[in-house]
Amino acid sequence: MNEPHSGPTGTTRRNFLRTTGLATAGAATASLMVRRPAVAAEPKRGGTLVHLIQPEVPTLATYMSTSSPVSQAGTRAYAGLLEYDFDLNPKPSLAESWKVSDDGLTVTFKLRKDVVFHDGKPFTSADVQFGVMEVLKGVHPRGPGSFREVTRVETPDAHTAVFRLGNPAPYMLMALSSYESPIVPKHLFQGSDLRNSKHANEPVGAGPYKFVEWKRGQYIRFDRFDKYFKKGQPYLDRIVQRSIADSATRTAVLERGEAHLTGFGGVPYSDAKALGKLPHLTVTTKGYEMFSTLTWLEFNTRKPPFDNKKVRQAIAYAMDRQWIIDNIWFGFGKVATGPINSNLKQFYTADVRNYQVPDGLELANRLLDEAGHKRNGSGVRFELVHDLTPYGEEWQRFGEYVKQRLDQLGIKVTLRYEDVATWLRRVYTDLDFQMTSNWLHGFADPVIGVHRNYHSSFIKKGTVFVNGTGWSSPRTDQLMDKAAVEPDATKRAALYKELQKLLVEEAPIAWILENKFPTVYNNKFADVIAGPLGILETLDQVRLA
Amino acid sequence: MGIARTRLRYVARRLAQAVPILLGIAVMNFLLLQLAPGDAATVLAGEAGSATPEYMAMLRQRFGLDQPLSLQLLYYVKQVLVLDLGFSFRHNMSVLALILERLGPTLLLMGTTLVLSVGFGMLLGVAAARRVGSWRDSLISILAIVSYATPLFWVGLMLIVVFSLELDWLPATGMESVAMFYEGWERIVDVARHLVLPAVTLSLFYMALYTRLMRAAVLEQSGLDYVTTARAKGLTDRRITVRHVVRNAVLPVVTMAGIQTGNLLGGSVVVESVFGWPGLGLLAFQSLFARDFNLLLGIFFVSACLVVLVNLLVDLSYTFLDPRIEAR
Numbered sequence: 037m038n039e040p041h042s043g044p045t046g047t048t049r050r051n052f053l054r055t056t057g058l059a060t061a062g063a064a065t066a067s068l069m070v071r072r073p074a075v076a077a078e079p080k081r082g083g084t085l086v087h088l089i090q091p092e093v094p095t096l097a098t099y100m101s102t103s104s105p106v107s108q109a110g111t112r113a114y115a116g117l118l119e120y121d122f123d124l125n126p127k128p129s130l131a132e133s134w135k136v137s138d139d140g141l142t143v144t145f146k147l148r149k150d151v152v153f154h155d156g157k158p159f160t161s162a163d164v165q166f167g168v169m170e171v172l173k174g175v176h177p178r179g180p181g182s183f184r185e186v187t188r189v190e191t192p193d194a195h196t197a198v199f200r201l202g203n204p205a206p207y208m209l210m211a212l213s214s215y216e217s218p219i220v221p222k223h224l225f226q227g228s229d230l231r232n233s234k235h236a237n238e239p240v241g242a243g244p245y246k247f248v249e250w251k252r253g254q255y256i257r258f259d260r261f262d263k264y265f266k267k268g269q270p271y272l273d274r275i276v277q278r279s280i281a282d283s284a285t286r287t288a289v290l291e292r293g294e295a296h297l298t299g300f301g302g303v304p305y306s307d308a309k310a311l312g313k314l315p316h317l318t319v320t321t322k323g324y325e326m327f328s329t330l331t332w333l334e335f336n337t338r339k340p341p342f343d344n345k346k347v348r349q350a351i352a353y354a355m356d357r358q359w360i361i362d363n364i365w366f367g368f369g370k371v372a373t374g375p376i377n378s379n380l381k382q383f384y385t386a387d388v389r390n391y392q393v394p395d396g397l398e399l400a401n402r403l404l405d406e407a408g409h410k411r412n413g414s415g416v417r418f419e420l421v422h423d424l425t426p427y428g429e430e431w432q433r434f435g436e437y438v439k440q441r442l443d444q445l446g447i448k449v450t451l452r453y454e455d456v457a458t459w460l461r462r463v464y465t466d467l468d469f470q471m472t473s474n475w476l477h478g479f480a481d482p483v484i485g486v487h488r489n490y491h492s493s494f495i496k497k498g499t500v501f502v503n504g505t506g507w508s509s510p511r512t513d514q515l516m517d518k519a520a521v522e523p524d525a526t527k528r529a530a531l532y533k534e535l536q537k538l539l540v541e542e543a544p545i546a547w548i549l550e551n552k553f554p555t556v557y558n559n560k561f562a563d564v565i566a567g568p569l570g571i572l573e574t575l576d577q578v579r580l581a
Numbered sequence: 582m583g584i585a586r587t588r589l590r591y592v593a594r595r596l597a598q599a600v601p602i603l604l605g606i607a608v609m610n611f612l613l614l615q616l617a618p619g620d621a622a623t624v625l626a627g628e629a630g631s632a633t634p635e636y637m638a639m640l641r642q643r644f645g646l647d648q649p650l651s652l653q654l655l656y657y658v659k660q661v662l663v664l665d666l667g668f669s670f671r672h673n674m675s676v677l678a679l680i681l682e683r684l685g686p687t688l689l690l691m692g693t694t695l696v697l698s699v700g701f702g703m704l705l706g707v708a709a710a711r712r713v714g715s716w717r718d719s720l721i722s723i724l725a726i727v728s729y730a731t732p733l734f735w736v737g738l739m740l741i742v743v744f745s746l747e748l749d750w751l752p753a754t755g756m757e758s759v760a761m762f763y764e765g766w767e768r769i770v771d772v773a774r775h776l777v778l779p780a781v782t783l784s785l786f787y788m789a790l791y792t793r794l795m796r797a798a799v800l801e802q803s804g805l806d807y808v809t810t811a812r813a814k815g816l817t818d819r820r821i822t823v824r825h826v827v828r829n830a831v832l833p834v835v836t837m838a839g840i841q842t843g844n845l846l847g848g849s850v851v852v853e854s855v856f857g858w859p860g861l862g863l864l865a866f867q868s869l870f871a872r873d874f875n876l877l878l879g880i881f882f883v884s885a886c887l888v889v890l891v892n893l894l895v896d897l898s899y900t901f902l903d904p905r906i907e908a909r
Contacts, residue, residue: 092867095673103628177629177636231643236673252682253859254756280754281854281863282734288741289753289857457619457872460627499634500626 083580084274085561087571088286088298092279093256096247097236098218099167100175104300107215107572109277112258113154114218114241115265117145117164118209120568122325123381124480126209130159130219130242130265131197140204140523147195151265153221154246161191166222168199175230182211182484204523207481213326214243215572244270244576254278264576271579283307290317290556297564299323299555299571301428305366308554316559321368321552323570328377328478328485329551331369331431333438334463335471337507337544341418342470345542346407350400351471352391352546354441361549364433369549374540375486376532377478377550382525383532388540400445409446417446423462423472424453431473434548438473464500475551476501480568482532483520490539491516507544587907588900592893599889603882607661610881611654614874620646621671621872644670657878666879671871676879680861684883686756687860689772690852691845693780698787699838705788706795706834707827711818713800721792729789737782737855744778751777754857779856783849787841791834798830832902839895843888 089108095101098110117131126134131145151159168189172179185205190198199208211217219242224235239247242265245258256277260270278295280286287307289295291314303311312319333351335342342348361369370378371392378384393399409417420442424435432453439449454462462468479485488494488501492508512535519531540547555571557564562581567573622640626632641647645656660667666676709721728736745753752758756775763771802808803826811821846861853863861880868877899906 092863094671094871097673101625101629103625106628175636175639177626177632180633180635231639232673251859252679253686253864278755278857280857282738282857284738285741285754285855285857288738288746292746292753294753294755455619455870456627457617457624457870460623461619465623496634499637500623500632 079268079271080580081271081273083272083561084276085272085297085575085578086295087275087277088289088295088302089277089279090281090283090286090298090300090302092253092281093277095236096239096250096256097233098215098239099171099220100177100231100236102177102216105279108300109256110239111215111218111572111574112243112245112275113239113247114214114220114243115151115574116212116214116217116219118212119573120210120213120326120480122322122568124210124326124379124568126212129214130164131212134209136209136523140206140521141201143199143201143208145197145199147197148265149195151242152263153242154240154261155221155224156263157221157223159219159221159242160194161189161197162194163219163222164197165189165191166226167217167219171220171225171230172217176217178211178484179217181488182208182217203521205483205521206523206525206528207483207520210480211484213569214574215569218243244574245272245275266576270574270576272575275575287311290558293558293560296558296561297556297571300553303554303556305368305430305554308368308556309366311556312554317556318559318564319554319556320565321554323555323565323568323573324551324553325379325568326480327569328379328480329475329553330372330375330377330478330547331434331473331475331549331551332372333471333546333548334474334505335507335544335546336467336469337505338467339470341407341409341420344407346403347409348543348546349391350403350407350445351442352543353393353396353400353403354445355391355438355546355548356396356441357392357548360434360437364430364437365549365551368552368554370552372547372550374536374547375478375490375545376482376536379550380478380480380482383482383529385533385536387533388537391540391543391546397444404445404447411446415446416448419448419450421450421452421470423459423469424451425473425475426454426456426459427475431475434473460500463504464502465498467497467504467506472504474504482516487516487520490535490544505544507542509538509542512538588897592897595893595896603885603889604658604661606885607878607882608654608658610878611657611874614877615650617869617872619872620644621874622646624871625671640670661882666882667875669868669873669876669879671868671873671876676876679864679876680879680883683859683861683864686858687846687862689776690779690783690849690858690860691842693776694783694787694845695838695842697780697784699791699834701784702788702791703795703827703831703834705792707799707822707830709792709796710799710803711822718796722796725789725792728785729793731785733782733786733849733851734855736785737778737852740778740782741855751775753778756859779852779858782856783852790837790841794834794837795830798833799826802826802830828902832899835895835898835902839891842891843884846884846887846891 089105091105093105093109095106096110098107098114115130117129119127119129121127130148130151132148133146135144145164147161153159168183168186173183185201185203186199187202188200190200192198221240224240225233237250244261244264246261248257248259250256258275260273264270280289283304286298287303290298290303290311293316308319311317335348337343357371361367361371373386374388376384404417411417422435422438425431435451439451442449463472476489477485489503490508490512491503492513494502495506495508496502515531515535519528522528522531555565560581561578563577563579566577621644622637625640626637645653669676669679672679705721709718712718741753744751752775756772757768758771808821808826811825850862850866852858853860865877865880
């Protein structure tokens with residue numbers, strides 16, 4: 037931390053003089069000119085960013101857990117083979133180039149030669165081999181899926197890694213970020229029990245910040261890693277991570293400037309709107325493109341009444357998605373049309389049955405009549421228990437909306453709200469539910485995030501966040517199987533477009549909205565959100581403004 | 582036999598009696614927790630947002646959840662007997678280390694709260710009782726009822742709004758200024774500044790309790806014969822109150838404080854979450870929702886030990902406060 041850098045006030049004043057000088061010089065292009073010096077000048081170095089993470093961080097082992105607090109905290113220490121731009125195109129990182137063979141069965145990565153881990157040992161292809169074959173395929177929650185076709189990783193030299201695949205796996209290139217597939221140093225993990233490594237909580241990686249200390253319940257501290265492979269980066273001296281359980285306090289602390297950054301539901305949607313109006317804070321919904329999150333109503337299609345397609349469609353028609361977004365999610369969302377998020381432009385199509393229509397309630401009533409659910413003397417067709425996904429107040433409000441809305445259709449709804457463990461068990465192990473709200477990430481490729489909800493092979497009792505509706509059909513299974521191994525991008529897209537048409541028609545799920553999470557940060561900092569993973573990027577580009 | 586020796590024997594006997602009690606508590610805790618549906622593996626996988634069946638089976642095997650319940654219990658009792666609190670898989674850390682890290686802040690907050698609330702509670706109680714029915718008495722009683730009835734989280738948030746956001750006198754959350762890394766004396770001042778708001782919030786609530794208790798006890802004592810005797814001896818009101826009445830009236834307050842200490846040691850989830858204080862309460866609360874039973878059982882066990890200890894201290898303190906009471 038001995039790098040010369042001018043004090044914060046001095047620099048600000050200089051910048052201020054410079055920009056005002058230029059602005060008066062050329063009035064017509066003033067706004068353009070004001071921006072230019074900031075980009076051209078050497079980025080300011082120094083500064084401590086305090087990041088609020090919610091809920092509290094249990095471990096820093098991102099190679100073993102993808103839970104949001106673990107990733108938000110631990111990703112600082114690790115680098116990945118690739119990075120991605122906002123349109124989800126891969127960019128070099130630890131790998132400076134890569135090549136997929138024509139048959140799609142070999143992927144060759146050329147690695148950077150100037151990378152060292154925090155302990156000073158060099159990064160080589162052996163770390164990639166060990167990382168993928170042992171760590172990610174062995175103990176990572178999603179690794180066995182992302183790398184399922186990888187039969188071996190060859191290391192012809194220290195800076196070349198060749199992935200040999202059983203079948204083409206076009207989605208694998210989307211799973212190589214530092215968040216999704218962190219590269220750990222082989223020499224510190226080999227021969228030890230991966231699941232009980234001390235480096236779970238004292239991470240050593242090749243990322244921009246090195247772990248310094250963790251005072252449980254208080255803070256986690258990461259300092260700049262001076263030998264980071266991107267020269268001159270990171271710009272910040274330090275990142276400190278904190279957890280505060282109370283959401284009102286979190287908002288107050290951000291307002292006060294005691295903390296500078298939070299995302300992924302760190303502040304309630306209602307507060308995010310208000311904080312965005314303050315001059316020293318910015319609220320953005322950028323930086324979640326790689327999550328492709330959807331919120332929906334999920335039907336248990338094994339049992340009546342939802343074994344009947346018409347009943348499922350009726351509920352899908354009855355939901356006024358725009359109203360839900362505006363009033364329950366405070367505008368932080370976009371109407372969802374089907375199983376694939378519109379972020380995934382390559383695969384997405386809106387050319388499916390449209391459930392968001394003005395006469396939705398009428399259509400729904402007609403469908404319920406056709407399904408044989410007549411109203412009784414008191415106007416009730418049937419009764420229903422609606423489970424609410426226990427991840428926050430929005431879903432409780434959403435449940436109340438569903439109850440009132442379905443009441444108009446003559447469906448009498450009882451709401452049930454349980455804690456996370458109980459709800460997960462009910463939905464994914466006991467299968468003891470009729471209809472539940474739910475929200476899942478779709479990630480950067482349908483194979484990683486979408487198949488699990490609709491493919492028959494994912495009807496697995498006891499595994500969470502898989503095909504909970506129990507629905508499947510031979511044709512949709514076939515489409516997903518083909519799309520998973522189709523190397524040609526256009527053909528893949530065609531397969532997914534047919535899949536979306538079929539699924540939306542069958543409506544095992546009523547898709548409601550594409551979530552837009554607010555990230556709040558203090559304007560003392562610039563370039564905070566620079567990629568599709570937002571606060572789950574390494575944050576090596578963040579600097580003092 | 583000397584008094585000191587009697588006391589020592591008494592302590593030894595009480596401690597010996599505590600062993601089967603603690604063991605019983607441990608077994609009961611274990612069985613009670615089994616009633617909660619879902620397990621740690623489900624929650625971990627749930628937090629990950631996705632998981633493969635192999636991953637979940639791996640977690641269950643690692644946590645020992647694939648063993649029959651009776652074996653799990655047997656293993657747990659064996660651990661407790663050698664005072665091994667086990668391992669928290671969620672935190673990848675030993676339970677003892679996790680608890681010890683939080684015990685310091687908990688004790689600091691709770692100690693301060695205890696001193697503030699008992700101290701001011703007694704003062705206010707005596708002040709009210711000495712002028713029963715006066716405006717001072719009414720004011721203190723109203724204050725006590727209001728602070729007892731106001732929800733803690735609201736008091737906490739309002740204190741933050743006033744003293745932190747508006748006046749900017751005190752930090753809003755945490756135990757230290759995290760980005761500063763103070764050392765030595767500066768650090769003590771820093772921690773003290775952070776301690777003010779949570780300690781005041783928590784103290785207000787308990788203080789109300791002690792005020793009411795003290796007021797009632799002083800009133801009761803004031804009507805007794807020894808007070809009349811003292812007055813007949815010609816002692817001043819002040820002297821009677823300080824030397825005689827308070828000493829007798831304090832016994833119920835000490836009893837209550839002993840019981841409350843047990844509560845306090847468990848931490849205050851509300852105050853800890855509002856002020857981001859790194860205490861045990863929040864840790865226990867989170868472990869319950871995460872079904873991290875090893876950690877939760879550990880916290881329960883440590884709390885039980887402390888409660889036994891505090892009760893013993895309270896019983897001993899009686900013998901100092903009132904020489905008529907003997908430790909046997």
